Amino acid sequence: MSVRPGMKLELIAPCGMNCALCMAWLREKNRCPGCRGDDAVKARSCVSCIIKNCDVLRESGAKYCSTRCEKFPCKRLRDLDKRYRTKYHMSMLENLEDIEELGIRAFVRNEKERWACPECGGIICVHRGACSSCGRTAY
Ligand code: SF4
Ligand code: SF4
Numbered sequence: 001m002s003v004r005p006g007m008k009l010e011l012i013a014p015c016g017m018n019c020a021l022c023m024a025w026l027r028e029k030n031r032c033p034g035c036r037g038d039d040a041v042k043a044r045s046c047v048s049c050i051i052k053n054c055d056v057l058r059e060s061g062a063k064y065c066s067t068r069c070e071k072f073p074c075k076r077l078r079d080l081d082k083r084y085r086t087k088y089h090m091s092m093l094e095n096l097e098d099i100e101e102l103g104i105r106a107f108v109r110n111e112k113e114r115w116a117c118p119e120c121g122g123i124i125c126v127h128r129g130a131c132s133s134c135g136r137t138a139y
C-alpha cells in the first residue's frame with residue numbers, strides 16, 4: 001500500500017475546497033494531485049473548472065477567491081457552496097471565511113482535527129461521509 005501524504009496548505013483550492021477530503025485524492029489508484037497539482041493527471045472537470053481558471057484569480061495573483069475579488073462570492077462559487085452544503089455537509093464559503101480570519105495554517109490545523117476519524121485517525125472523505133482508512137461512517 002502506498003503512503004498517502006497528509007493534509008497540506010497547497011491542497012486548499014481557491015474556492016475553499018480541501019482537496020485532501022476528496023475521494024479522487026484519497027483513492028489509491030490514479031490519485032488526483034489536487035486543484036493546484038499537475039493538470040495532466042487530473043479529471044477533465046477539475047482542469048476546466050471555471051473557478052480555478054477565473055481571470056480575477058490569475059490577474060490578481062490571489063490564492064483564494066475571498067482575498068481580492070470584488071465579485072466575491074460570485075454565483076458560480078455560491079452554487080458550488082450550496083451543492084456542498086446540501087450534499088456533503090461542508091461549506092466552501094465558511095472555509096474561505098475561516099482562512100481569511102484565522103490564516104491558512106490555522107485553518108489546515110483545524111481541518112486535520114475536524115476530518116479525523118475518531119476510530120482510527122484516518123481522513124474522513126467528504127464525498128463518502130466515511131473514513132477513507134477504516135470505512136467508519138461519519139454522518
Ligand atoms: S478531483 Fe477536483 S476536488 Fe478532487 S482532489 Fe482533484 S482537483 Fe480537488
Ligand atoms: S469569487 Fe471572484 S475570484 Fe472566485 S471564481 Fe468568482 S469571480 Fe473568480
Ligand SMILES: [Zn+2]
Pocket residue numbers: 117118119120121122131132133134135136
Ligand atoms: Zn477510520
